[in-house]
Amino acid sequence: MRVVRPYGDTMDDGKVQLSFTLPVPDGAKGREAARKLVLSWGFKDCEVVHSNPLSAEYSMYVAYGKTEASIDYDSVVADEASADASMDMDAVNEYIRRHIGRKVVIVGACTGFDAHTVGIDAIMNMKGYNHHYGLERYPEMEAFNLGAQVPNERLIEFALKVKADAILISQVVTQKDTHVHNMTEFIELLEAKGLRDKFICVAGGPRIGNKLAVELGFDVGFGRGAYANDVATFIVKKLAERT
């Protein structure tokens, strides 16, 4: 058992910084409302250090609170597919040569109406992102990036055509849960066609965690901070398990 609290400048001081907007005019009453609100969240102490009008009817606050709440760090289990043990690009290719013995085919797209290709591009494009090369650069992989706004149907057809081992779906827009509907539709389509077991299904996006992806029927989900080699490591290990 290891109990931890937020650390400001002293162990266990429990200091937390907060900022938020209230739909009230700026002023002494607004600041007092902000302070009481922070206390109502369980903070033992609160100082509103700054307030500012955003318009006649809205104001923003910066506040510091002190919490006594703590967590037993040893009891915590992480949700995300752990990137800690990922292989780098060279190791992935070596792994493919040794354990799979043929090129791994990967198809990816940003599906549905989502037009944001940043995620799928970061994982797949040759250039990659933040000094992690994309899957297109992996010599032992054949990667097809179909881009944005690809219907689920077309993605599956294409994956069949090129005999894909894995399908990557990127979802950036999450307003009104469009990503959930879209990801669900994708898995349902695969299942209806009896194809679910044919592919390793990977979901990714800034608001997509492993837990959500697995719940929706994917093999894995990658959120913020995942790179091509994290995705590649998962796929090749899973593939090696299967063969």
Next chain:
Amino acid sequence: MRSKLNLPADRVAYARALAERITAPVQDFIDGHSSVTVERATLRLAGADGATPDGVPVPNLVVDSIRAADPAALEDGATVRYVNALIKSGGAVRALNDRIAAGFDVMSLPLGDRAAIEAKAEELVAGTLARVKENRGFRERKLEQWKGRNNSPLLYLIVATGNIYEDVKQAAAAAEQGADVIAVIRTTAQSLLDYVPFGATTEGFGGTYATQENFRIMRAALDEVGERQRRYIRLTNYASGLCMPEIAAMGAVERLDMMLNDSMYGILFRDINMYRTFVDQKFSRMINAYAGVIINTGEDNYLTTSDAFEKAYTVLASQFLNERFGFQAGLEARFQGLGHAFEMDPTIKNGFLYELSQAQMAREIFPEHPLKYMPPTKFMSGDIFKGVAMNTLFNFVSKATDQGIHLLGMLTEAIHTPFMMDRFLAVDNARYVMNSMDGFYDDIEFKADGIVVSRAHQVLKETIEFMEHVEKVGMFDSIEQGLFAEVKRPKDGGKGFEGLVRKGPAYYNPFESGLKRELGLAR
């Protein structure tokens, strides 16, 4: 303007000549073609409006019924049929629209007297052009009345709630905080709809539908804030996607002030057919030119797709091409908000100097253009504190190089649609930076052989090499081979290809000819 980069004027002129040669064959193609949305835009300018209870817009009903009756009939243009029906149904546009929405088919009537049709059409053209001209006059009077009260560069903020009535609140707050330009970002995938939805809308994904009624609602709201603030607040929307010219037409009528409007964006980043896009952008730009609308081009997208340092030349090349396409549509330099962006990897040593160089280069090569400068997005992360630092440098570069339109970066760019306070913090940051370095642009010069100057010369050189290659390959083939933005687009592929229309010998479009006449484009 005094040059700080000492760029060779003859090389810049040569790049412009290359742009002219590259776009010439495209221009020939454009002149011989129309499209379903060009026809619908024309109908909208003539007064076609409204929709069926299922939401099918009247302009679509007219164009679709013409095509259904005879696949070749659209070669003559849609206007002749609409005006013919108008004359035969008593001359009231509103009544005709209602009839069409209720199921009346304009093709069910034989064509009447040609002279009468043309006379009526000219009357409609004159009425619409007068309205658009009055809008332009209103804007110019307000800008004159409140001269000096906008920020320089203009501070540009986006609202995107999906609900136009909620957008109005956010936009009013943003304007009160100091924004000069409000863009209502469109709902995801509207660019791929081959029609413009009708009426006020309260549901959207990641944005709000561009509809004429939504334009009207936001315009009225911003005019109200403007009167209070004694500052003209510009309204922006997106004349892009499959309905480029229709959005431009709606914007001209409802007095929008800026339009996102790129000659190639749809092809490269939305997979819209290249021929269709080139045809559509021309007509949309003619409308924008007449309406005095500042276009914003989309060069920032090249940098989010590819590496901003390595591919800097693609931005400059695209700016030259956008400029040329703009001139060909009668759009003066002062209405060309050519785009670029602060998107280099923040870990690059001297990255700031390269960004400064790129922005100063754009300023010097396009001196009269209100350059549209886009904030960092690609390397924004959940680290909002680092995000503030990056936005601060972006603000600095923008002011230091006298940019025209400054899209404010959000500290929560990579996380969610901005909170109200995020917008405030963005304006606050920009105003702090820009006020504290107000005289910097006039005061600063660059070392003759230093990093900033050398980099600009290098990018210009690479741009010219790239454009020479494009000229050799040809524009259409260059796009097909993936020379732009590293995406390959087949000539007959992409969305909207079937909506392309070859102009027949009897093609009639009094709005097109009217705009050409007004813009001095008649060839």
